[in-house]
Amino acid sequence: MADMTLDGNAIAGLLREIFAMEMTNALGTCGSCGAVNEVGRVQVYVHAPGTVVRCPSCEHVLMRVVRGRGKYWVDLSGVRCLEFAEP
């Protein structure tokens, strides 16, 4: 299973579809443990239905993104805060 884990770099393109700017340098605060990490450092699983993003410190689910049938479903309930620079 270890080699199924990717990191935030792998979803840079997906996040550019959703957000107006490059997001891998954004700082995300985990809603569970409070750890603050750049999005580039998060754990990413692309083999789940959709994409699952976990905290690199406690593995809590930060984000889920499903794309299909011409729509996106974005669940950000595990992220307390996303901080990023203006474009």
Place this chain on the structure above:
Amino acid sequence: MIKWQLGTLAELKPETPRVSSLYLDVPEWPGHLAGQHVDVRLTAEDGYQAERSYSIASAPEDRRLALTVERLDDGEVSPYLVGELRVGDKLEFRGPIGGFFVWQGQDERPLLLVAGGSGIVPLMSMLRHRASASRKPPARLLYSSRKFEDIIYAQKLARLAAAGDGLSVHHTLTREKPSGWTGYTRRIDAAMVKDVAWPKDTTPAVFVCGPTSFVEAAAQLLVAMDYDPRWIKTERFGATGG
């Protein structure tokens, strides 16, 4: 929204038996940073699409955009890119993408690059960028390959190291070594990292790229040397079947 665009394959250069560099002419390239990637998209006649990310191998200063791609026989995209795509063919992609795993020439910290297999590609962009910079921080590359024939950019790396501008290149081979080989012949370990890595009091900038298990092993070895995890930027290729 980041737009898909078409590039034209201008040159195809084999690097190893399974790896080739694709040089693309791109009508509107906004420029990139060393370490960024592009997403490539193939569309079948029935509309089925497959997307994969490939690191940019060229420096920001280079005339053409270069990708270096490893052919994975069970992959959906790489066997087309390395095997079927011909000079003059169009390729759909978007980019440049990414902002975390990037190195910029004005960063004066000593540079430590650690690559496993095709993880060398974004690090090559950094080394090419460094080679054309007016002020160059000292740099060390530790590069793990399975066999001698699998070393990507072997001659280019030798030339860069021979320039005498503060770059040293350290190879390790994990499966087979040719006779007369003077590099390491084992998986990356604590003694090897201790030999090659900068002392921690130099607060280096570190980039590690390769398969997930390689990246995690290397990062753990560096943290065990008391490197601050914030100095270490990693990019994992995983086993996503390119």
